[in-house]
Amino acid sequence: GRDAQLAHLSAVPDPEPLAECDVVIEVMQAAKPDELRTMYERLGSMARPGTVFASATTAGPGGLEARAQALGRPQDLVALLFAQGVPGARLVEVLPSPQGAQDLGATGAALVQALGKVPVVPRRAGAGITSTLLDALWRAAFWLVEEGAAPDDVDKALADYGFAAGPFQMMDRIGLNRVAVAGLAERMREQGWSGRAAGIGFYAYGDDDKPETLAPGVAELVADHRAQRAISSRDVPANEIVDRSIGALANAGARLVAGSVAARPSDIDAAIMLGYGFPRWRGGPMEAADLGGLLHMRNRLRDFSAGREGKIWQPDPLFDELIKYGRGFDSLNR
Missing domain, CATH: 3.40.50.720 (NAD(P)-binding Rossmann-like Domain)
Known part of the structure; x- marks a missing residue:
């Protein structure tokens, strides 16, 4: 005991x-x-x-x-x-x-x-593996909120996909003082809304320490942040939330493998599954990309990267190389 x-x-x-x-x-x-x-x-x-x-x-x-x-x-x-x-x-x-x-x-x-x-x-x-993956996931999540999704919409879509926790729930748990993404996270910290340890972050926390509903004032802060950046809000469907999030993770993983930071794609999958609640039955973002088809994933990434602040979705050249030879990420695990 x-x-x-x-x-x-x-x-x-x-x-x-x-x-x-x-x-x-x-x-x-x-x-x-x-x-x-x-x-x-x-x-x-x-x-x-x-x-x-x-x-x-x-x-x-x-x-x-x-x-x-x-x-x-x-x-x-x-x-x-x-x-x-x-x-x-x-x-x-x-x-x-x-x-x-x-x-x-x-x-x-x-x-x-x-x-x-x-x-x-x-x-x-x-060079870090998990820090790179989380940075991609955080940036995708903030982009989606700026675009019009509520933080709990993003979390729900990824929970429905199979994640143990959504990105904003994870940020609250880790602490927003450790989320190195400029913009909305900075404004949250300025309000003292630094996460679960402070009792308030994107969610409000009671005695049971569980995130129940968005914290009071978060929706207003998000709306003000959008207005300051002149971003028109739109409805963001759940499938787009999932596709952009998984795409950002797979693209970050491809960069880590291509840059010889990660030894193999399976290391990327293991890291995000064992550390951050990616659904095991989906195998991780690299295996998910293989199962969905690399050509489909690359084309989705190209579409995403053409929009506002699309850098995190700009497909790594490793996608083109694998597609050219009819291979998948799994071929790099051997």
């Missing part, structure tokens, strides 16, 4: 006992930059050679590189990014610092497995 787990923990007033640890995990998400720097400087000077340092976030000024610089041992630093979009997510992305030792990714993956989680490791240091 919980008490038995807590019995294994020891609270200490200073970090000196950490000098004998094999692994040190930092979770100082709310720390000020000078506090974080001082902590890493102390850890780097006191820990024995070979100690692995893991940060549970890349947030904060300078991100992982600033931590590595303060530590003075960048070859020993790795980020372990636990997926937080849906309850019970098993995925952890392992991001070695750009100067990390060659085997640091494998070491981080082994640690993740020891914790009972599933690791995903990008092929290139400093």
Whole structure:
């Protein structure tokens, strides 16, 4: 039980006992930059050679590189990014610092497995798989809301498709302070509507901590945001919400594979299924693209990219290459 787990923990007033640890995990998400720097400087000077340092976030000024610089041992630093979009997510992305030792990714993956989680490791240091996928999903979701859909319409359409949670529910859970998309998210933060932890985000949260209805004022804020950007609202059907969202994910996945960040398309599918509630029975966005036909997906992406702010839907050249030879994303998994 919980008490038995807590019995294994020891609270200490200073970090000196950490000098004998094999692994040190930092979770100082709310720390000020000078506090974080001082902590890493102390850890780097006191820990024995070979100690692995893991940060549970890349947030904060300078991100992982600033931590590595303060530590003075960048070859020993790795980020372990636990997926937080849906309850019970098993995925952890392992991001070695750009100067990390060659085997640091494998070491981080082994640690993740020891914790009972599933690791995903990008092929290139400093490049993230899940952050790229989420950025595409967030941008598609915000575009759809600007176009005329309500946030809960977007969430419902993707829940009906099979997602464990819609993008705005996920953003609330993760915290809007960690959603790096300009525009509506910024205006939400300015209002103090930063998500579930604050009690209000796109949804209002009661004692049960469950999103029931859109928070008061969100519809008005969205309407004002549209007016400021001179965007005429229209009805956005559920099938368009799904197609644009899955298309954005598949296109981002294609870029990750083409750029050698992800080793294979199945890594993209595993990451979004295990970390962010993509329906397993649909196989992930790359498999969904294969099943629906890459030619159909590419043509839909072309149509989407021709409209307002269509960059996220501009088809990656990998689509053309695979279509030319009659292949699918699955052929790159072998």
